[in-house]
Amino acid sequence: MRLGTGIGWRPEIADAVEAMAGIDWVEVVAENVCPGHLPHSLLRLRERGVTVVPHGVSLGLGGADRPDTGRLAALAERAEVLGSPLVTEHIAFVRAGGALTASPGLEAGHLLPVPRTRDALDVLCENVRIAQDALPVPLALENIAALFAWPGEELTEGQFLSELVERTGVRLLIDVANLHTNHVNRGEDPAEALAALPVEAIAYVHVAGGFERDGVWHDSHAHPVPRPVLDILSDLAGRVAPPGVLLERDENFPEPAELESELAAIREAVAIGRARGRAAERTAAGGAGGGAGGVGVLARPVAGVRERLGVAQTAVLSALVAGTPVPEGFDRVRMGVQARALAAKRAGVVAKVAPELPVILGAGYREAFLEYARRRPMRGGYRQDALDFAGHLLKPGRPGDARARRDLREWWLDRAGPAPRKRGVLGRVLRRRTGPSS
Numbered sequence: 001m002r003l004g005t006g007i008g009w010r011p012e013i014a015d016a017v018e019a020m021a022g023i024d025w026v027e028v029v030a031e032n033v034c035p036g037h038l039p040h041s042l043l044r045l046r047e048r049g050v051t052v053v054p055h056g057v058s059l060g061l062g063g064a065d066r067p068d069t070g071r072l073a074a075l076a077e078r079a080e081v082l083g084s085p086l087v088t089e090h091i092a093f094v095r096a097g098g099a100l101t102a103s104p105g106l107e108a109g110h111l112l113p114v115p116r117t118r119d120a121l122d123v124l125c126e127n128v129r130i131a132q133d134a135l136p137v138p139l140a141l142e143n144i145a146a147l148f149a150w151p152g153e154e155l156t157e158g159q160f161l162s163e164l165v166e167r168t169g170v171r172l173l174i175d176v177a178n179l180h181t182n183h184v185n186r187g188e189d190p191a192e193a194l195a196a197l198p199v200e201a202i203a204y205v206h207v208a209g210g211f212e213r214d215g216v217w218h219d220s221h222a223h224p225v226p227r228p229v230l231d232i233l234s235d236l237a238g239r240v241a242p243p244g245v246l247l248e249r250d251e252n253f254p255e256p257a258e259l260e261s262e263l264a265a266i267r268e269a270v271a272i273g274r275a276r277g278r279a280a281e282r283t284a285a286g287g288a289g290g291g292a293g294g295v296g297v298l299a300r301p302v303a304g305v306r307e308r309l310g311v312a313q314t315a316v317l318s319a320l321v322a323g324t325p326v327p328e329g330f331d332r333v334r335m336g337v338q339a340r341a342l343a344a345k346r347a348g349v350v351a352k353v354a355p356e357l358p359v360i361l362g363a364g365y366r367e368a369f370l371e372y373a374r375r376r377p378m379r380g381g382y383r384q385d386a387l388d389f390a391g392h393l394l395k396p397g398r399p400g401d402a403r404a405r406r407d408l409r410e411w412w413l414d415r416a417g418p419a420p421r422k423r424g425v426l427g428r429v430l431r432r433r434t435g436p437s438s
Contacts, residue, residue: 001085003051003204003244005267007259010249014041016256022263025051027088027246030074031058035081046083053204054078056089061127061141062114063093064100064310072134079137086138086203088173089131091124091164096314100307106317107378109349109385110342115150115312116160119305121167126302128168140171140203145181145210145219147338151329157188158196165201172197175206176232177219177248183228184217185334190232194239204244207233207266216337222251225262230269237273238280245270321377343373346385354386354415360407361399368393387416 004024009017017023018041026045033039033054046052056075059067079087092111097103114120132139141164143157155163161172174197179190207230209223225247236242245266249259318324320339326332347369351358358365372392378385390412399405 001203001243003053003246005263006051006053006204006244006246007263008055008246008248008250009042009045009052010253011039011041012253013249013256013259014039016259017041018044019256020260020263023050025053025244025246027053027055027248028082030054030056030078030087033078033082035077038081042082051085052082053084054082054087056087057111058094059089059131060092060094061089061131062091062120062124063095063127064123064306064313065095065098067127067130067134069134072131076135079135084137086140086171087135088140088142088203090142090144091161092144093313093317096310096317100310101314103314105379106314106321107380108317108321108342109346109378109382111144112313112317112320113144113146113148113150115309116153116155116157117150118154119309121155121160121163122302122305123309124164125167128164128170132168132170138171138203140173142173142175142206143178145175145178145185145217147185147216147218147341148331148334149186156192156196157182158193162196162198165198170201171203172201173204173206174202174236174242175208176236177206177208177210177225177229179232180226180229181210181217181219184212184215191235194232194236199236199240202240202242204246205233205236205242206246206248208248216334218341220251221248224254224258225265230265233266233269234273234276237270238277240277241274242270318377321373323375339374343370346373346378346382349382350386350389353382354411356411357386357390357408360404360411362404364399368399387412391416 005022006025006027007017007020007023009026009028017026026042028042033042042052054075059071059075061067075087075089078084090111091114093108093114094111095105095107098105114124128139128141143161164170165172176190179193182188183190207225208219208221209225209229210217210219210221211223212218233245247259247262247266312327315324315327316330319326319335320342326335347366350369351365361368369389372389376388376392379388390408393399394405394409394412397405399408
């Protein structure tokens, strides 16, 4: 299946994407589209023959629990409504705790790395098979960026992915920006990872930008694609012709001309890699992958393995979002960086989901939210997080400004009940704060 060159579709750049020449396909965050109310822009793209691929972020196939049937059904529905040739997700865990560990459930609100161990691989393989049975189209999984590493890992990334493919037949979505992130943050050689991959399993490739701060690379999707990422793309293209390459941009959207310039740089990097690959091409019988080798069947009951993995992931996530001690063997500095990054992401997403809160709280919003997030994990989605944050402030009679406290209470009462109390409350809050629209 050839996809060509694509871009991540986001509402903020919908018009620009429609107007771009040479866009063969787009990818949408699956959880951000409603099958019964697809954006008109996506419908027009589909009518033009542009392929749309749903990209999930909430399944958590690398977690200890079996995949949630409701989330799988929702992903399947989006694939069918969009007429997609495949769906994609991540090799990550996004929640922990719950019944499996007899502890409160925790939500990360972010993709976290799974340990590259036999236990984690056994669980992941079973979860992938469950997902494959529930989806109407093939599944491809993405390697993620990581700020920290698990102690005692038994496999390299290339070996882990190679064996996953051999045991399940799943496709791969290779994010070259994430390979660069793991090179900076974990000292992993991107070339070694690529050399170990079963390249025939690659469904498509992600390319994105980020930034480095204090020796840590942050996969922001909000900055231009740097040269090292394009070089890794060329390396990959020298090994195999990628069926599709997609530019991701989630924030700080530039002008359309800059996006088109980045797409041109991506095409050039692929062309350079393909030329190098053809020049160095040689025949090698049976040269697929180079990973650890498949085992065919699970070597041990997965039930007990799930419990062990669940306990370990719960301890890690609790340290990141609830302020509990960092488990033995982890880099405490990197775990601190990850914890702060998770809190900052929560603050940013809640500000988008509930834009009234930054308006009501003004310049104090971010500091107040970060203080709340340090020891109070998410207990649901971001909308619930916004309600919990407001309730956290109101209980001790905050904020100190009486007007802000009154507006926050009105906002919370309007959102916390089964239905809005009365029309216009939120509009009045915003009008009082920002003034009449011109």
